Amino acid sequence: MTRKLQQPYFETSMGSAYHGDAFDLLKQLPDNSINLIITSPPFALQRKKEYGNVGHDEYVDWFRQFIPDFYRVLTDDGSFVLDIGGTWIKGKPVRSLYHFRLLLAICETFHLAQDFYWYNPSKLPTPAEWVTVRRIRVKDAVNHVWWFSKSEFPKANNRNVLKPYSDSMKKLIKNGYTPKKRPSGHEISDKFQKDNQGAIPPNLLAFANTESNSYYQRRCRESGIKEHPARFPAQLPEFFINFLTTEDDVVLDPLAGSCVTGEVAEFLNRRWLCFDLVEEYLQGAQFRFEAREEDDKEEVERQSTFRMESLLDG
Numbered sequence: 408m409t410r411k412l413q414q415p416y417f418e419t420s421m422g423s424a425y426h427g428d429a430f431d432l433l434k435q436l437p438d439n440s441i442n443l444i445i446t447s448p449p450f451a452l453q454r455k456k457e458y459g460n461v462g463h464d465e466y467v468d469w470f471r472q473f474i475p476d477f478y479r480v481l482t483d484d485g486s487f488v489l490d491i492g493g494t495w496i497k498g499k500p501v502r503s504l505y506h507f508r509l510l511l512a513i514c515e516t517f518h519l520a521q522d523f524y525w526y527n528p529s530k531l532p533t534p535a536e537w538v539t540v541r542r543i544r545v546k547d548a549v550n551h552v553w554w555f556s557k558s559e560f561p562k563a564n565n566r567n568v569l570k571p572y573s574d575s576m577k578k579l580i581k582n583g584y585t586p587k588k589r590p591s592g593h594e595i596s597d598k599f600q601k602d603n604q605g606a607i608p609p610n611l612l613a614f615a616n617t618e619s620n621s622y623y624q625r626r627c628r629e630s631g632i633k634e635h636p637a638r639f640p641a642q643l644p645e646f647f648i649n650f651l652t653t654e655d656d657v658v659l660d661p662l663a664g665s666c667v668t669g670e671v672a673e674f675l676n677r678r679w680l681c682f683d684l685v686e687e688y689l690q691g692a693q694f695r696f697e698a699r700e701e702d703d704k705e706e707v708e709r710q711s712t713f714r715m716e717s718l719l720d721g
């Protein structure tokens with residue numbers, strides 16, 4: 408029988424978004440029901456964000472509240488991916504260690520499957536005092552993206568995230584390679600000549616965050632709804648959803664903001680759940696799904712729904 412849980416703020420055929428505190432909403436999810444948690448929490452930035460980020464001194468204690476439920480709701484081969492930026496100590500040209508402390512705290516519960524770095528070439532050169540005025544630091548343009556797992560062998564397949572080959576690699580596959588030693592002494596065998604349909608990506612992900620006229624933004628402007636001020640680019644969840652899940656798996660973003668994760672999951676045919684504390688962000692997030700729903704409108708009334716209670720049913 409279906410248990411009565413909180414109603415979604417909005418839903419599509421593949422997923423639901425809920426307005427509320429992730430801490431409470433997570434409690435409503437059954438054990439081992441989520442294949443991938445991917446999220447970008449408020450960072451401990453010096454400049455306070457409108458959605459209320461805690462400072463770097465209290466950060467690890469704030470985040471710790473989520474860790475047991477993240478672990479509980481994930482399937483045994485599930486993954487938890489966290490996008491987090493570093494910050495500076497107020498008034499000094501030195502870095503906070505808050506995110507490294509967080510890494511160690513999370514690893515009391517999870518394995519660190521791999522650390523990734525998201526290079527965002529469009530980041531601004533801040534803090535201006537150190538970077539553009541005194542010129543004693545360079546631009547901080549990399550976020551840490553940590554991939555945690557419950558087991559040492561989480562579900563993952565890098566064949567699903569291959570990059571197009573470089574021109575030189577294409578030439579090498581076509582014309583062949585004479586096996587020889589590299590200057591490093593490393594033997595390169597003729598296996599390198601095999602066409603694997605693309606190159607294995609590195610753990611440095613380069614995506615500019617420069618969205619300026621997307622459907623989401625246009626609809627927010629038209630409706631007088633504030634755009635979410637700290638969205639990640641769709642390529643970030645897209646990479647991990649493709650890498651760590653398969654169709655129909657369940658993806659959760661518990662601190663979802665404008666539901667970029669939900670939109671990408673829906674597009675990739677994964678079921679999804681998104682939570683956020685701020686209603687206005689979800690009002691805007693809804694626009695991400697309306698174009699798709701409009702497209703389908705003539706053919707179908709919505710055929711199915713996917714809510715938290717769907718996980719209890721089966």
Ligand SMILES: C[S@@+](CC[C@H](N)C(=O)[O-])C[C@H]1O[C@@H](n2cnc3c(N)ncnc32)[C@H](O)[C@@H]1O
Pocket residue numbers: 427428429430446447448449450458635637638639640661662663664665666667668682683684685688
């Ligand atoms: C960095 S933003 C996420 C942005 C999102 N990745 C996107 O692309 O739109 C972090 C979000 O966490 C939300 N948040 C903070 N604490 C929360 C909590 N306890 N429960 C649910 N949401 C929370 C904030 O409202 C904010 O929208």
